[in-house]
Amino acid sequence: MRRNMQAIRSRDTKPECLVRQLLHAQGLRYRVAARPLPALRRTADIVFRPTKVAVFIDGCYWHGCPEHYVPPKTNPGYWSGKVSGNVARDRDTDEQLRAAGWTVLRFWEHESPNECALTIFDTVSERRAGLLRGEIIHREE
Template sequence: MVFSSLDQKQRLPSTPPPSAASRTMRSNRSRDTKPELAVRRALFARGKRYRVGMRLTLPQRAVRPDIVFTRQRLAIFIDGCFWHGCPEHGRMPKDPTGYWHSKIDRNRNRDMLTDAALQQSGWRVARVWEHTPANEAVDLIVAILDSDPVKVRSASATSGTD
């Protein structure tokens, strides 16, 4: 993965000593989480087809969104409240070394850089918090898909040919 100079400057403090929090965080899944699966099932039930685990190689960096709509160039991320610092539910563990605070800040900065890189490459990005009910998340995603000018343009181009 290619990192920008901003990523290289942001070094994490030394790892905290092993603790219950560290063990719990290490065991968390990075994909196929319950919120992600709920959103994917609801999208599928509405007839939306998508890709999962698809690597997008951009000039600045490579990214792997949770859900990708390739034709509409829409990347969906289901962000965990802890890992991405949710303002409602994100809670910092007690850590005198500052490791977790730096880690979450670095994740947020990486999210912003990822969004910017995708947008510069012509992709649209939607981020959904894991606590958002699946039906609300799907309503948001479907609204973005339905408002897609590329989809409208391609549909009118194919229907107008003789």
């Protein structure tokens, strides 16, 4: 089982790379697989530090997508527990980042990369404009 888990990519997945490519083409620069908060031992897929925007592109299986998650047939207790733990950790991460003034954007791997990139671009642009005006923008998602 350990070998299986080591083979699963935690970064640079195809959906992630597509979104990053689109963002880069729009002129946005970002950190990849970075910790938004140094004290929080969790990484976001894409991080815009100056504007405090953290982006997560969640896999349907590992994060329990309501549309596509199918409970496993083999060893269901272990895997279902693992997925529910991931979901709980995701919610905790969102809460901690928002409490620190970050905007958290979460997308599913099946969502359109173009739509994801557009939402990210608009959010980062809006936060940048607020910073230029000297405002701190709080956005509830």
